[in-house]
Amino acid sequence: MEKFELVQLEEKKDKCSLENFSIEHAQTVKKYHESFDAYSETPLAVMANTAKELGLKNIYVKDESYRFGLNAFKVLGGSYAIGNYLAQKLGKSIEELPYHALISDEVKERLGDLTFVTATDGNHGRGVAWTAHQLRQKAVVYMPKGSAQERLDNIRAEGAEASITDLNYDGAVRLANSKAESEGWIMVQDTAWDGYEDIPLWIMQGYATMGLEALEQIEKQKLPKPTHVFLQAGVGSMSSGVTAVISNYFAEDPPKIVIVEPEKANCCFRTAQANDGRLHFVTDDMNTIMAGLACGEPCTIGWPILRDYAGNFVSCPDYTAAKGMRMLASPMKGDPKVVSGESGAPTFGLVAELMTNPELADMKEKLGLDENSVVLCFSTEGDTDKENYKKIVWDGMYPSVK
Numbered sequence: 001m002e003k004f005e006l007v008q009l010e011e012k013k014d015k016c017s018l019e020n021f022s023i024e025h026a027q028t029v030k031k032y033h034e035s036f037d038a039y040s041e042t043p044l045a046v047m048a049n050t051a052k053e054l055g056l057k058n059i060y061v062k063d064e065s066y067r068f069g070l071n072a073f074k075v076l077g078g079s080y081a082i083g084n085y086l087a088q089k090l091g092k093s094i095e096e097l098p099y100h101a102l103i104s105d106e107v108k109e110r111l112g113d114l115t116f117v118t119a120t121d122g123n124h125g126r127g128v129a130w131t132a133h134q135l136r137q138k139a140v141v142y143m144p145k146g147s148a149q150e151r152l153d154n155i156r157a158e159g160a161e162a163s164i165t166d167l168n169y170d171g172a173v174r175l176a177n178s179k180a181e182s183e184g185w186i187m188v189q190d191t192a193w194d195g196y197e198d199i200p201l202w203i204m205q206g207y208a209t210m211g212l213e214a215l216e217q218i219e220k221q222k223l224p225k226p227t228h229v230f231l232q233a234g235v236g237s238m239s240s241g242v243t244a245v246i247s248n249y250f251a252e253d254p255p256k257i258v259i260v261e262p263e264k265a266n267c268c269f270r271t272a273q274a275n276d277g278r279l280h281f282v283t284d285d286m287n288t289i290m291a292g293l294a295c296g297e298p299c300t301i302g303w304p305i306l307r308d309y310a311g312n313f314v315s316c317p318d319y320t321a322a323k324g325m326r327m328l329a330s331p332m333k334g335d336p337k338v339v340s341g342e343s344g345a346p347t348f349g350l351v352a353e354l355m356t357n358p359e360l361a362d363m364k365e366k367l368g369l370d371e372n373s374v375v376l377c378f379s380t381e382g383d384t385d386k387e388n389y390k391k392i393v394w395d396g397m398y399p400s401v402k
Contacts, residue, residue, distance in 0.1 A: 002317040003263065004353070006363045007272045015308035020201060021244035026208035028095060029080055033209045035098030036079070036134070042066045042210075044217040049332035051375070054355040058224060059375045061328065061348060062214045063338050065382025068130065072292075072341075072381040073210055074120075075127030077237065080206030081188055081199045082116060082131050102135050115140060117185040119172035121291040122151030123343075123381055128188050129160035140185065142176050144169045147291070148385040168285055170296050190237035192300045201301055204241035211245040214376065226255045226376040228369065230347035231310075233259050233268045234295035238380065239310070240302030247309045255376070256368060257310040260347050262288040266315040267298045268306060273313075279303060289318045289388070292343030292381060312367060316350055322392050324349025328379065329393045341389060344379040351375055 033039055043063045051059040064073035080094075086102060087094045090110060101107060115138040118128045125141035132139035139160035143152060147164045155162040165172050173191055180187040192200035218225065229246055231239040239259055247254050261269050265286040267279075274280050282296035306313075324345030328338040340348070354364045369375075383389035391397045 002319075004317070004360055004363065005263070005269070005315045006366060007269060007313045008366060009272055009275060009307060009311040011311060012308055016304040018244045018248055018305070018309070020205065021208060021241065021248055023212070023245070023248055025205065026212045026245050029205055030209045030212055032080060032083055032094055032098065033076060035100065036068070037099065038068045040066070041213055041217070043336070044214055044221075045336040045338050046221075046223065047331055047335045049334045050327070053332050054352060055371055056351075056355060056369070056373050056375060057371060059348075059351065059377065060214070060218065060223070060226065061338055062210065062376070062378045064210065064344070064378065064380050065339055070123075070126055070130055071384050072123035072126070073207070073238070073378070074123035075130055076209050077190060077203035077206035077241075078118070078124060078127040078188055079131040081202035082128070082135065084202045085186060085199065086111060086135070099134070108136050111137075113138065115183070115185040116188050117141070117176050117180050118188045119143070119169065119176040120155075121147055121169065121294060122155070122384055123292055124190065125155045125160070125162065126151070126158060129155050129158035129162070133159045140179070142172045144172045144294070146287070148388065150385055150387065154384075168296070169294055190299060191235050191295070191297060192302070194300075197301055200237065200299060204237050204299075204302060207238045207241035208245045210378065211242040212249075214378070215246065215249050218376075224374045225250065227373045228256045228258065228367070229376045230258045230260055230351060231378060232290075232293055232343065232346050232380065233261050233306070234265070234293040235297060235299040236268050236302040236306055237299045240299065240305040242378070243309050244305050254309070256312065258312040258314060258367060259306055259310050260314050260316060260350050262290045262293050262321070262346070263315045263317055264288040265290070265294045265296060267296050268303070269313045269315040271298055271303060272307070289342045290321050290346060291385075293346070314350060314363075316346060316353075319398055320349040320353060321346040322349070322398050323352060325389070325392050327352055338379050339382045339389075340379040341381040341384050342392070344381040347377040348379070351377065
């Protein structure tokens with residue numbers, strides 16, 4: 001395989017509604033996250049010298065390795081979804097239940113003992129486990145085959161019951177859902193399906209904090225607004241949530257949004273490529289180094305947002321992520337270093353490939369990238385698998401997938 005492919009959808013006039021992702025609502029989400037003691041704004045790395053070397057005006061990288069001390073962004077979605085679930089159970093709005101209200105003895109007495117269950121390659125499950133522990137509840141986490149031992153250990157360290165299954169990601173999701181139904185647990189998953197849409201929507205909304213922070217940082221630092229935003233996709237939950245916030249924030253003149261996936265797990269790309277009104281799945285093992293993006297089924301409520309407001313879908317080989325990891329770890333002199341994991345770096349790696357690989361000149365032109373372009377990327381995880389990170393960045397290896 002090992003190839004880059006681009007699909008561009010024609011812009012529609014009758015786009016889906018973004019009312020669930022208004023800037024006012026994004027501010028409510030951010031306020032909820034700010035109520036946690038562990039909250040702090042994650043850095044926006046401005047890579048001006050590296051951008052110049054690549055032939056761009058500027059590149060910004062939102063560094064989520066600092067999020068809540070968990071080395072990844074995923075906790076934003078899980079924590080907001082769980083908060084909303086508890087608020088609904090208590091008959092209140094999330095605005096009435098900041099962190100310290102949720103951990104009060106009064107609330108605990110009313111809620112009793114609850115168990116939240118999820119499937120994950122690592123980051124989402126760790127976020128759910130951390131949130132459940134923070135809010136004095138329990139979590140059970142199922143991981144797909146090939147998941148890193150370090151990620152399993154990190155989830156267990158948050159007090160969750162966790163195990164690696166012999167299933168792929170989507171199989172692990174189905175297992176978690178069946179256990180939720182049989183045990184009376186609460187499923188916290190960003191994959192939506194008919195009859196299961198509230199929690200996936202809350203997870204998508206939870207990622208608004210990351211997007212809004214980045215846009216406010218750009219404005220506060222008086223930096224040029226992005227002309228292009230590159231977002232990685234697994235099921236498309238994060239990418240659709242952030243796409244919606246960015247599209248609302250820049251309603252009059254939105255940037256070009258590009259969705260990036262590994263070619264071995266490119267369900268959103270395949271759905272765009274078919275463009276037949278149906279979702280298209282990847283059913284293979286999806287053995288990509290980008291473990292956090294190894295998802296075969298697009299989120300049903302996220303896809304319409306990507307279709308209508310992004311419209312650019314790139315499928316790329318695994319070495320794209322490896323290149324991004326190395327470049328972010330060793331940027332041009334004067335630029336901040338970013339520790340970015342396999343699922344955090346493919347967008348940066350793709351931008352670098354587009355700007356320097358003559359074979360991708362046509363794709364670069366179609367996306368309108370040139371010396372006037374300002375690019376925003378999100379490094380969604382740090383070195384969540386330290387052994388693999390060192391193999392790629394220190395040893396220069398392009399490791400085979402476990």
